[in-house]
Every structure is written in C-alpha cells, then in structure tokens.
Amino acid sequence: MSDAVTLTVEQAERLSLAVLEGNGFSHDHASAIMRSVVAAQTDECHSHGLYRLIGCVQAARNGGLDTHAAPEIMDQAPAITRVNAHKGCSLLSFEKGLPYLIEKSRHCGVSVLAINNSFHFSALWPEVEQISAHGLVGVAMTPTHAFVAPAGGSKPLLGTNPIAFSWPRPGTTPYTFDFATSVIARGDIELHRRAGKTIPEGWAVDQAGAPTTDPAEALAGAMLTFGGHKGSALSTMIGLLAGPLIGDVLGHETHAATEDAPGNPHHGEIIIAFSPETFLGADAQKHLDHAEELFERIIEQGARLPSQRRFEARERSAQNGVTIPKVLHDELTALAGV
Template sequence: MAHDITLSLAQAETLSRRILHHAGFGAGHVEAITKSVVAAQRDECHSHGLYRLLGIVETANMGGLDPQAVPEVIDQAPGIVRVDARYGSSLLAFEQGLAPLKEKAERNGIAVLAINHCFHFSALWSEVEALSAMGLAGLAMNPTHAFVAPAGGVRALLGTNPFAFSWPRPGGTPYTFDFATSVVARGEIELHRRAGESIPESWALDNQGQPTTDPATALDGAMLTFGGHKGSALSTMIELLAGPLIGDALSHETQAANEEGTGRPCHGELVIALSPKAFLGEQSEAGLSHAERLFEEMLGQGARLPSKRRFEARARSLEAGVSIPAALYRDLVALSGEGGRPD
C-alpha cells in the first residue's frame, strides 16, 4: 500500500539497533529489545512491534529507566530465581534469568522467576514461547500503570495486566496465548489515536466515568476489563502475584515517566516454568501426546487455536518482510539520528 513502508526483518533490526544505540542503551539492552520488537512486528502484533520504540526511548529520555542498567541475578530459593533489573528494561533481565529458571524447573518440576524494578513494555508471548522451546510450560504476568477501572468502578486503578501461557508441542508451534486483562492492550487505543480512528464504546470510559469512542478521551480516562467482573478478578490476581508477592509495586503506585522527572514507571514481573519431564519422568512424552488429543478435538470442531493468526503472519513476514505506516517509519528514522533507509 502506498502509505506503508515495507522492511526486511534485517532492515527492521538495523533500524531498531540504530534507534536504541542513539538513545544511549547498552549493548545487551539493544539486542534484547530489538529481538522483542522485531519478533512482534514479524508476527503482526503491531501494538508491541517497532511502534514500541517510541515509548521506550521517550521513557529513557525522561529518566524513567536506566538504559545502561546491569541486571543482578539472585539465587533466592531452591525454586525461585530473582533478577533485579535495576530500573532497566525487563527484557535483558528475563534473558539473564532464563538459564537458572530452566535449571530449577527441571530439577524441581516448577520454578519461578521474579523480576524486580523493571520497565516492562513488551509482549509476554515471546517469553513464554522461549520456555516452551525448552520443553517447559510457561506462564508470565505483570502489572502496568493504573489505566483500568475495576468492574463497577469509574476510575483507573488496575493495570492492563497482561497474562501469557505457552505449552510445548513437539514438532509444531506451541499452544500460546497472551492477552491483557483489559478489553484491549493500551497500545491498540494509541494506534487508533494515531490513525484518527474511533474505538468501540465497550473499550473505555471518559474521565467522568462515561463510555467513550474517542481514543484520546479514553487515554485520559479509564479502560475496561474484559468479561466484566471476571477480567477484573484476574487483573487483581496479577496485581498481587507480580506485586506484593515479589516485593514490588502495584499498578496504582506507579506512574509513566514525565518531563518533570516525577514518574515511577518501573514495577515487577512474574514468570512460572513447569517441566513435564520432572512431573512425569519416562511418561512425559505420553503426557504431551495426551495433550495433542485435546488440540485435535478442538480443531476437529472447527475451533482455532490461539496464536494461529500470529504464526501465519510469521510465515508471511519471513518471506515478504514487515510493513509499517509511513508516518511511523518517519518518526522512527528521526529517532535513529540518521537519514535514509536502513541497509
């Protein structure tokens, strides 16, 4: 399309690296962040793709995170590994905690990775899929900022509080889902605002507690949880497990970075890994085969497994590259400090 720019995956990676290096991010953060945003763009998860570079650079420029932070890995307990992100991006902290998490899960059957003091902006599916690629089942969750009203409420108190799960499927793509406990991810509303498009009335409230279809008004008001009280309860669970349980902040105790330097954008993340081999021993392959029967029954009814669209998009992007709006491309190039198309 005329108003889109198409990039190869290599060009997308080069553009991301240029932007992050120009913004002062350390080499480890550059690679971890690039891997995440390009993977999301590849899978056509536009709200978590290259667009997210705008926000993380802005946060760094406002002093809301440390782009040079060196995470500290702590052997907290036999089944717990803790990583203090030291107010850097969560992605490098996750990567450095992954190996000890895997070792503990395979030894104990279940293990937890608690990431503290991190700036989290990325999709969770890539993290749980990293676990399923190792033969582990994985869950991940985190609070955000207070963008969402609890069921029956009218003011923002909860985060969008995403939750992800992945189950390994030998010889095939994993069974993976990743969703915000709000009706949509906040990035979806931001993309509608950038495009000048309205949003469904069921997504958000204005600052008077009334439904709105205007994305700018929604961003100043409160988003809604999916499924009413059920989504609200799940969101509250995530607040507790990825907040007080690991000694970190609740969503309403954080605030996006701002020019005054009073923002507190960092919080925690919780990742749980489970090992079928540890649970089942020699019967682990039979257990995975048993799970396949469920998936076959679902597909046999005409149901679609979650992430099917994303895996199809991945196949297309590996061949044809990725497309982003020209306006977004111009904004990204401006952030890179260099003109022209990345090689």
C-alpha cells in the first residue's frame, strides 16, 4: 500500500471544495481558497498546498475566520482600491479587488489594492502572478504574526513579512520571487527542535538577545531577518506599507487563532501594480523585450531565475496530477465527510 495518493488537478479541486464547503465556507470563499491551495499544490509548494485546508477549517471552528464574510469594495481614489475583508479570508477579497487594480493601473499607470481586516494564510506568488498574467508588474506585501526581532533587538516585533514580485514575460513563465524577510520559516526551527538538531547561527536570538543555535531557545526568543540591518529595515517598511499606510494593524498586534481562542489573526495586505503600457505607450513591448537580456545574462552565467522549480513542478503536475501524503488525504477526506 502506497503512503502517497496522486490526484488529478480536478480531483484536488473537488476535494478542496468539499472540505471547505463541508465545513461551512461559502461557495465564493471556498472557490477562492481552493484556487490558491491547488495552485500551490501543483507548484509543489506543499506548505501552502492542500495541507493548509486543515488550518483554514480549524481557524473557522475556533472563530478566527468568518466563512461567509462578503468583501466590501471601496473605490477610494483614482489609483487606490480598498477591500474590507470583514474577517474573511484575504483570497476572495483579492479576487474581487483584482479587476479594479488592473483597470486603475492601466488608466493611472500605477495603482494599489489594499486589503484590510483579512485572515491571511496564503503564499503571495499566486496573486502577483495573476497580475503579471495581465501584462502588469505586481508587488505584494503582508505583515504576519510577530516572531522576528529588529536588527540589534531581542524581542519578537516584526512579522516574517513576505514580499513577492512578478514581472511579465510574454510567451514564457514570469520572473517571480516571493520570500519572507525572516532568515528562515518558523517551521524550520520547529523541525530542528523535533529532530534534536541545532540550528545554524544567524537564524535566531535567545530571550536575552544573544545568538543561539538551540532551537528551543530560538522559539522562546526571536527569529532574525535575512540580511542583518538591511533585511530588518525592509521588514519594517513592509510592516508600515501593509499596516498603517492602509489603515491596518502592525505585525505584533496579530496572533493566530488557537485551540483555545479565536486569536486576532486579521491584518492587511498591500498589492501594487505597474502598467508598462501606460508608462511607455507604444515603446512598452520594446522595453519588455529588452528586459529579457537581463534574464538571459543571469542564466548564461549559470545562475537560476527564482521560481524555476515551481514552474517545472507546474508542468509535471499538469501531466501527472498532484501527489500528497496518504495521511493528509485521509484527513482531508474525513474533513470533507466523503
């Protein structure tokens, strides 16, 4: 008996919908979440794939998430769209706001979609890649629960504050990156703790602010940003742009829903889109073509473009479907009640 289960993409979609709708999510929310987790699963980003459905259901059961919230669109300014997620998942708010973002970017040249008061669990690349699929340049940032100390500090204050970017490359996969500004994911430290391994220096500090290689001390202390004071500054910028600029909370004001409490998981996300055609008119294609030279010269010297593993996985999954652990499949089918 195999310990893995392979599903077609359509089966993965149906299972995801069944899990979510079977646990009280509205069809609109279930569909938006399904598209994000299936996109991650087909790209073999397992940590943002079907596995996340369990967390969504759990958060909803704990009251950390409104499964029926209707996103409220505010046409705030010529280049600004705000969406109040009303404690629903950010993904439906993104889908509802995206047409405004695209239209305003094309008209104004640049535009911002600000999502407020949302439950956020997803990777950012599926969103910026929807923007670049429209020939626009996308940037997305979100603050997350505060596990990270600022450079020179010792206490959790900043979120793992990811930033994602996608640049359109007509005829091929976009130039996309999506990274946390923490040096590593919190889960990686937890995995080291469970395995009884030390962590490399530079990942975290203990409660006194001293560098530590003990994962338990790290979890009790604070994670660090990548790139020292530069990464710390960047993370602070992300916290400000996806927080007070858009009228939302700071990373340290959020915390996850738990078994015992609904938490206060709701926060903002800022998405920026630039329209090359509006910047450059008839010259846009010439300059997009010219950008290819940069990518060619990166590859030529043996370096890789970011996201290539994902794009290779995407091709494989389109052919072969997606494979998940049997134990996960069992849990999902049980959750779905099928």
